[in-house]
Amino acid sequence: MAKSKVGKNDFYTIKVVCAKCQAELYKYRKEGGGELIKCYVSGIIEDYTTQKLHCPKCGQQFAREAMVHGRPAYKIIRGKVRVIGHHGKS
Numbered sequence: 001m002a003k004s005k006v007g008k009n010d011f012y013t014i015k016v017v018c019a020k021c022q023a024e025l026y027k028y029r030k031e032g033g034g035e036l037i038k039c040y041v042s043g044i045i046e047d048y049t050t051q052k053l054h055c056p057k058c059g060q061q062f063a064r065e066a067m068v069h070g071r072p073a074y075k076i077i078r079g080k081v082r083v084i085g086h087h088g089k090s
């Protein structure tokens with residue numbers, strides 16, 4: 001039997017918070033399952049940052065601007081954020 005996998009049309013909403021101080025950074029519409037390694041700019045529903053890519057509370061930089069598959073994205077710096085919400089298809 002084929003293993004069930006998350007299709008590319010599956011989206012779910014997660015909250016991205018600072019790993020250090022737990023401040024909310026983004027509400028994000030994630031595509032597919034797996035670990036959050038980047039946020040597509042177009043998928044960000046709410047942006048709580050005041051300084052781009054920096055935590056509004058503790059000031060640490062948590063991501064870098066990048067192009068992923070030709071789309072503007074923020075690449076998460078490993079270990080700098082925590083994800084609250086679904087980690088896979090429920």
Ligand SMILES: [Zn+2]
Binds near residue numbers: 055
């Ligand atoms: Zn922080």
